[in-house]
Amino acid sequence: MPAIVPTFSVVLAPSQSGRRRVLALLAAAAVTVPAAAAQPAGASTACDPLTQPVHQVVNPTSAASLLTPSRAEADTFAATKGFTVDNGTVFRAAATRSGTMVRIHRMFNPTTGDYHTVRAKFVPTWVAKGYRDQGKRFFALDAARGCGVAVHTYAKGTKTRQVVTAAARDQLVAAGWSYQGIAYYAAAVTPPSDDPDADGRFSIAVIPDSQQEVFGTDTRFPQRTQWLVDNRGPLDLRFVGHTGDVVNWGWLVPSQFAIASQAAAVLDQAGMPYAWALGNHDTRAVGHDGVPGSRGYGGSAYVNNPECVERFSPAECNTLLLVRHTEEYNAVFTAGRYTSVTGAFEDGKVDNIYSTFTAAGRNWMVLTLELWPRTEVVAWARDVVAAHPDTNVLVQTHSYLTSTGAISQDNGGYGANTPQYVFDNLIKLYPNIKAVFSGHVGSSAQRTDTGVHGNKIVSYLGTFHSATTNPVRLVEFDVLSGTITTKVVAPYTGQTVVAPSTVGGMSFP
Structure with missing residues (x-):
């Protein structure tokens, strides 16, 4: 193909x-x-x-x-x-x-x-x-x-x-x-049909952890989104996702959000539908330089910064609570900015949302879930998926697979539920959930599971934390042949980071 x-x-x-x-x-x-x-x-x-x-x-x-x-x-x-x-x-x-x-x-x-x-x-x-x-x-x-x-x-x-x-x-x-x-x-190639969905194929892009790309004059983040826009037609690109850690500790250093916002603005101007998941680094849980007693900002737990108890009360200076504080992220990335958001768990927040679009003659949903989601969030997600039985669902969340490709059994020590809980109480229960995308750890991994209805569910890990380039996963769906083909490329250096692989035997209602 x-x-x-x-x-x-x-x-x-x-x-x-x-x-x-x-x-x-x-x-x-x-x-x-x-x-x-x-x-x-x-x-x-x-x-x-x-x-x-x-x-x-x-x-x-x-x-x-x-x-x-x-x-x-x-x-x-x-x-x-x-x-x-x-x-x-x-x-x-x-x-x-x-x-x-x-x-x-x-x-x-x-x-x-x-x-x-x-x-x-x-x-x-x-x-x-x-x-x-x-x-x-x-x-x-x-x-x-x-x-x-x-x-x-x-x-x-x-x-x-x-x-x-x-x-x-x-x-x-x-x-x-x-x-x-x-x-x-x-012999000339037969011109494509005027119907962009006639061939049954389209693609989405999933950006991995970009937290290393938001410092100084780094141009890798906006260069990636510009590359996606420039190649929107040849890719037949319909949606751009992100599996979280968009920034590193941007809630304390607004310039990090400024770079991320510049990258998103490229998609805004092109009218490209997108939605990005939040990672732990996108919340108030992260923000200390790791030096004991220091007030410096960095990528470690903010509760270790002496100013935490001054900024918040001692009871509020708790990582379990701080990880749900995403005010700074939501001030930059809104449901209105994403444009394709159909529903949200909480009004005015994009931590848990679902976005819908049509492609290849089918209905599609990108379900974006918070990191180590709360029980009530998983219940909300079940209701959303159940209410759209004829829609193919793609889930994106920050932590799901381990670096070896196993479903994680860990809530990070300050999350609400483990990825295994999400699989058992959401992912495996609905035949229209087709794929799960995550980041957070390791580099790249892939696994295929079977849902309770005998359906295939493909999960992809992409993290990389590159200091030199800007990987992005390209995912092509072929509804006629029942395949998902993916590769990871890096527009900044022209590399193929992960070679193409195809999973067959998929069904797309």
């Missing part, structure tokens, strides 16, 4: 006069391709054998690209070689030769890291340029033949890129690539 990592945008935004110059360049560079002749219904064409999808993945750091008929190879290059930008199927070729087809070889330059595809007769020319012949990859047409589309070649520095559509050509020219001519002809 197509991977869900999108095209990385390198498109400039030229002025009107600049746009005319770009189009003039394209016109000057273009080679006239005969229009496909109208074919009688049922008539065969030279393109009929061209049924094999050819995928394109791009390394956003090096600008190298790879054309391959193997989806597995494309995923491997994404996971191991940094080719994390997935342009999907760009054209269709043939696995076996027929008629006047030509053999297409892939060439690789070990010095520059460039990949290129050429007709067999041009292999010696590219070998002379320092490329190695990696052998035949597929067959294509030598001419348009009344149905084929041109595969155009562009170059920039030591890299080549081959594209089909006018939009892709426009992007390359605007980004400074120079036209080199037509390499061969292939």
Whole structure:
């Protein structure tokens, strides 16, 4: 199935006069391709054998690209070689030769890291340029033949890129690539339906603990949300979640919330639905630098700060109580700001809310729960899920899985209930709960459980606490094939942090 990592945008935004110059360049560079002749219904064409999808993945750091008929190879290059930008199927070729087809070889330059595809007769020319012949990859047409589309070649520095559509050509020219001519002809990919839900697929993004990204001039948090917005279309992205610890001790240092709010503002401006869970670091429970007797702020329990009993009464200076004080968070992130919130446990607070949207012809809910939720919150969540039996429910909360992928038996020492309690009294009871997302500990983990109705429930842990990049989990739902596919990428550095994995046997009413 197509991977869900999108095209990385390198498109400039030229002025009107600049746009005319770009189009003039394209016109000057273009080679006239005969229009496909109208074919009688049922008539065969030279393109009929061209049924094999050819995928394109791009390394956003090096600008190298790879054309391959193997989806597995494309995923491997994404996971191991940094080719994390997935342009999907760009054209269709043939696995076996027929008629006047030509053999297409892939060439690789070990010095520059460039990949290129050429007709067999041009292999010696590219070998002379320092490329190695990696052998035949597929067959294509030598001419348009009344149905084929041109595969155009562009170059920039030591890299080549081959594209089909006018939009892709426009992007390359605007980004400074120079036209080199037509390499061969292939079959066009069938244009997508006007109905964005027709293919049965869409994605959501889940941001892990971002508490290390809210200091000084760090740009990783807003860069991540901007990347998601920029690639909203290719991802078919419908919702952005977060599993908590949005900030570190922002209730005492407002600049941390300012950075988080700047990141959220990118989603606001794009009209992207989102809702973020609260972690312990988003509450008043955290806020001491850990030095005995110090009044300094930091990531340890605030009750150890001498000012706690001065700011609050001795009875209120209690971590069990402070973890439910989220006033500062709620002043920045409101239900109105999230826009898709349908209901809340407490009026005026987003600690426990549910958001709804439609995608792939189905109804969906993101149920956001507080950290180690109170018994009355779990009861409220049961009522919400039971009232929406035809809605697919995705749960996000800060603590649920351990670093090894087990359901946690621990309430952190100051929560109300354990994640096991949440599983036993909510998650496993309803067949429409499909997935649970959490953070707090470890790095990444995944597990599949079976609910009391025999349904699969997939749980994902994502934490990372990265000091150098900004991971985000991309989750694609395919309601027609009954699969959930996920990977973790880092837009800031172009890394694939966790390779793609797919869970099948899901049902989505």
